[in-house]
Amino acid sequence: MKHQGKICIEFDYTSFLGASGSKKWTFVEAFSTIAPIFGLLWKQNIAELSKPEDRLWEAALKSMSSRQSDESNLVKLVKLAQHEGIQELRVVMPYSLDSEQIEYIEARSQLKVDITEQDVLNLKL
Known part of the structure; x- marks a missing residue:
């Protein structure tokens, strides 16, 4: 979604946890292990055409990974979002994080985590 020229993305962490546990290899990923240059070129072309x-x-x-802590995953997610040029990230969580988890995320990402609704984290990157 876009707001006033800024890229604002909503990331459903609940869906991510479900999808990461059942991730299957795609044809491109499998073929990339055999011919890495094919995978690199394919991914570059796809990335140019896809949305942030x-x-x-x-x-x-x-x-x-669902095997890592939520805090570690969310810090990684912030870095990935920054790399994609996303200015605002809205993360819908399956449950509320405690204050220690929020402090960990803020310290590692150097951002202020804003909780506007229960179980929704807002970050301005």
Whole structure:
């Protein structure tokens, strides 16, 4: 979604947790292990055509894990969003984070976490 020229993305962390646990290899990923240059060129072309939220989702599936802590995953998500040029990130959580988790995220990402609704984190990157 766009707001006043800024790229604002909503990331559903609940859906991510479900998807990361059942991630299957795609044809491109499998073929890339055999011919890495093919995968690199294919991914570059696809990335140019896809939307920032789609690229963020794909990057999250590759670098975040349901086996890692939520805090670590959210810090990684912030870095991925920054890399994609996203200025605002709205993360819908399956549950509320406690104050220590919020402090960890703020310290590692050097951003202020704003909680406007229950279980929704807002970050301005």
